[in-house]
Amino acid sequence: MSHNIVVVGGGVIGLAVARRLAPEHDVTLVDPAPARGASWVAGGMLAPVTEAWPGEEELLDIGGASLASWPGFAADLGIDLFSEGTVVAGFDTADAAQLDIVADYLARQGRPVDRLTGRELRRVEPTIGPGVRCGLKVVGDLAVDNRELLRLLTSRAYEAGVEFLREPVRAVRPGEVELAGSTLRCDIAVIAAGAWSGGLHPALASAVRPVKGEILRLRARDGTLPPPRHTVRALVESRPVYLVPRADGELVLGATQYEAGFDTEVTAGGVRDLLVRAERVVPAIAEYELTETAAGLRAGSRDNLPLVGWLEPGVLVAAGHHRNGLLLAPITADAIRAMAAGAEPQAEIKAADPARLER
Amino acid sequence: MSHNIVVVGGGVIGLAVARRLAPEHDVTLVDPAPARGASWVAGGMLAPVTEAWPGEEELLDIGGASLASWPGFAADLGIDLFSEGTVVAGFDTADAAQLDIVADYLARQGRPVDRLTGRELRRVEPTIGPGVRCGLKVVGDLAVDNRELLRLLTSRAYEAGVEFLREPVRAVRPGEVELAGSTLRCDIAVIAAGAWSGGLHPALASAVRPVKGEILRLRARDGTLPPPRHTVRALVESRPVYLVPRADGELVLGATQYEAGFDTEVTAGGVRDLLVRAERVVPAIAEYELTETAAGLRAGSRDNLPLVGWLEPGVLVAAGHHRNGLLLAPITADAIRAMAAGAEPQAEIKAADPARLER
Numbered sequence: 001m002s003h004n005i006v007v008v009g010g011g012v013i014g015l016a017v018a019r020r021l022a023p024e025h026d027v028t029l030v031d032p033a034p035a036r037g038a039s040w041v042a043g044g045m046l047a048p049v050t051e052a053w054p055g056e057e058e059l060l061d062i063g064g065a066s067l068a069s070w071p072g073f074a075a076d077l078g079i080d081l082f083s084e085g086t087v088v089a090g091f092d093t094a095d096a097a098q099l100d101i102v103a104d105y106l107a108r109q110g111r112p113v114d115r116l117t118g119r120e121l122r123r124v125e126p127t128i129g130p131g132v133r134c135g136l137k138v139v140g141d142l143a144v145d146n147r148e149l150l151r152l153l154t155s156r157a158y159e160a161g162v163e164f165l166r167e168p169v170r171a172v173r174p175g176e177v178e179l180a181g182s183t184l185r186c187d188i189a190v191i192a193a194g195a196w197s198g199g200l201h202p203a204l205a206s207a208v209r210p211v212k213g214e215i216l217r218l219r220a221r222d223g224t225l226p227p228p229r230h231t232v233r234a235l236v237e238s239r240p241v242y243l244v245p246r247a248d249g250e251l252v253l254g255a256t257q258y259e260a261g262f263d264t265e266v267t268a269g270g271v272r273d274l275l276v277r278a279e280r281v282v283p284a285i286a287e288y289e290l291t292e293t294a295a296g297l298r299a300g301s302r303d304n305l306p307l308v309g310w311l312e313p314g315v316l317v318a319a320g321h322h323r324n325g326l327l328l329a330p331i332t333a334d335a336i337r338a339m340a341a342g343a344e345p346q347a348e349i350k351a352a353d354p355a356r357l358e359r
Numbered sequence: 360m361s362h363n364i365v366v367v368g369g370g371v372i373g374l375a376v377a378r379r380l381a382p383e384h385d386v387t388l389v390d391p392a393p394a395r396g397a398s399w400v401a402g403g404m405l406a407p408v409t410e411a412w413p414g415e416e417e418l419l420d421i422g423g424a425s426l427a428s429w430p431g432f433a434a435d436l437g438i439d440l441f442s443e444g445t446v447v448a449g450f451d452t453a454d455a456a457q458l459d460i461v462a463d464y465l466a467r468q469g470r471p472v473d474r475l476t477g478r479e480l481r482r483v484e485p486t487i488g489p490g491v492r493c494g495l496k497v498v499g500d501l502a503v504d505n506r507e508l509l510r511l512l513t514s515r516a517y518e519a520g521v522e523f524l525r526e527p528v529r530a531v532r533p534g535e536v537e538l539a540g541s542t543l544r545c546d547i548a549v550i551a552a553g554a555w556s557g558g559l560h561p562a563l564a565s566a567v568r569p570v571k572g573e574i575l576r577l578r579a580r581d582g583t584l585p586p587p588r589h590t591v592r593a594l595v596e597s598r599p600v601y602l603v604p605r606a607d608g609e610l611v612l613g614a615t616q617y618e619a620g621f622d623t624e625v626t627a628g629g630v631r632d633l634l635v636r637a638e639r640v641v642p643a644i645a646e647y648e649l650t651e652t653a654a655g656l657r658a659g660s661r662d663n664l665p666l667v668g669w670l671e672p673g674v675l676v677a678a679g680h681h682r683n684g685l686l687l688a689p690i691t692a693d694a695i696r697a698m699a700a701g702a703e704p705q706a707e708i709k710a711a712d713p714a715r716l717e718r
Contacts (some may be wrong), residue, residue: 066512104637123441217625218627221624221626264579265648266648266649267580267645267646267647267648267649268575268577268634268637268638268644268645268646268647268648268649269634269638269644269645269646270628271634271649272634272635272638272645275627275628275630275631275634276631276635278627279627279628279631285627285628285629286626286628287626287627288627289624289625289626289627290625290626290627290630290652293649293652300407
């Protein structure tokens with residue numbers, strides 16, 4: 001049965017959801033600035049394995065299931081995936097202990113990774129600096145150009161018949177989405193407004209919070225060493241940093257994490273943190289051009305799992321994806337499509353049911 | 360006698376010169392992008408005293424003479440001068456020794472400065488960080504908003520009748536300025552093209568070189584400590600940094616120095632250097648917004664003195680001002696005006712005569 005559906009939010013989740021729904025339904029996507037926000041500022045890692053942490057098995061399962069959908073999702077969009085894999089670097093004994101915990105945990109989950117010395121790591125990824133003492137080599141993680149992804153999702157959503165409305169949304173209730181000066185009627189509303197979702201529905205008020213993240217974009221210059229071939233993650237004396245190479249010589253550095261409300265200003269201290277850490281991991285970047293600084297707001301949830309499912313009859317949520325919005329876009333879009341059709345979503349995503357908020 | 364004069368270059372020197380010449384002469388200013396370049400990227404310090412170094416007495420004299428002209432120059436333009444003065448901070452014993460050399464030298468020149476302990480310095484300028492061990496308090500130095508200055512000089516030059524031609528210049532010869540596809544005839548050409556001057560006339564070929572400088576612009580945010588009240592200069596374990604406050608809560612941080620040819624890309628390492636050093640001097644800036652990164656090319660000369668005078672009949676030069684372009688704009692404009700009228704320039708600027716290049 002075809003419905004009139006309003007998707008609130010045009011980040012990677014809202015765009016993927018709207019595009020997935022559009023062939024069967026009459027879809028309107030409302031966002032004052034679609035294809036921006038946290039998705040625009042992201043690094044582009046599709047990395048359930050290197051994001052894994054003991055106790056977060058459900059997130060690892062959802063991520064693994066979505067990663068399995070990614071090659072088809074990307075081929076359908078016509079976007080390249082970066083599949084060189086990830087190396088992880090550590091400096092001191094505390095970093096080494098953290099890497100051991102992750103490696104042991106992944107082995108128990110049946111996802112073994114290679115443990116390497118600093119020397120072995122530099123053989124795999126020669127840009128790694130001399131201070132790195134230990135590392136991991138992880139296969140299977142992917143990466144994608146997040147901005148190209150947003151451009152393609154937007155144009156495919158248009159082509160599929162999604163109507164874009166560039167307005168802010170005030171509230172979402174069953175059967176209606178309240179804008180600044182008017183109300184949109186709908187059969188189903190999908191809240192996919194990332195960090196802003198908490199303000200749109202009472203059930204989300206304390207369930208989703210903004211987690212600020214700053215990223216830098218660098219570019220190799222004439223005479224500099226080329227960027228790493230792998231995605232590089234590191235713990236620099238317990239402080240995380242990642243470097244994601246792009247096909248065109250660009251390198252995305254991220255990401256700080258602050259819980260500071262709806263603040264998207266780039267701070268001097270955040271930029272300094274990222275540069276100092278990243279230079280210790282890959283010293284060659286000191287000579288790279290700094291082309292951009294940016295900050296976005298990820299949507300954090302209380303248990304680090306996203307919120308995907310019915311909030312009440314007529315209102316679906318697809319938010320709280322935190323650091324995993326790009327990775328989880330395919331499985332989230334499939335789940336919303338199934339639920340909008342009155343069906344059950346894929347097994348792995350059931351852990352993201354917002355019904356858990358009431359428990 | 361009124362002349363037809365072409366001024367090549369629209370930085371602070373070219374603009375000040377053109378505006379000064381326009382009431383008497385028929386002036387054309389040629390620059391593909393006037394009011395930009397090194398003048399746009401500058402910090403805005405008018406600081407002959409804190410720039411002083413033993414052996415550079417002539418530069419100190421020219422700077423002192425031009426500083427004396429600045430209050431009238433500024434009043435005429437209607438721009439505010441920042442007159443809180445400068446504090447200088449040092450960290451280790453090598454920094455303290457450098458500060459002592461400057462203080463002794465200035466005392467011998469009859470320009471005494473106050474030597475302060477770190478504690479005394481923090482009493483004068485409370486934003487100074489706890490690692491600072493020694494300092495100077497310098498009165499008499501000024502600062503100006505360089506971008507507001509460029510805007511005002513441009514509009515005053517227009518009002519005075521200067522014609523602006525937005526084209527690159529290929530070469531300057533007596534009686535003519537060669538553009539890409541045409542030639543401008545003139546009685547007098549004034550080469551004021553900063554770091555690019557070396558390519559315009561054979562006598563300047565090895566006399567002026569580009570010295571790259573990167574600056575950052577920061578802004579105080581809600582809840583952060585306010586910026587310093589003084590211009591702050593520091594040696595951070597022998598590495599220099601300055602912080603120049605603006606009236607609107609902005610703070611300009613500078614400046615790196617590289618001799619790397621005509622390269623105006625901002626590097627990751629340059630930004631990191633400035634942030635790390637500046638945070639040690641004024642820790643509060645870590646929470647400031649980073650609003651801009653930029654690089655410019657100062658025009659370095661072999662002896663650190665500018666080149667102001669006749670290169671040959673019909674060709675004047677006003678270039679090579681290095682770190683002192685804003686400071687020396689009034690005395691340079693006055694000197695070029697005098698020489699264009701066949702008169703002698705002010706005594707102090709004679710040390711800048713390009714005839715010394717032949718010696």
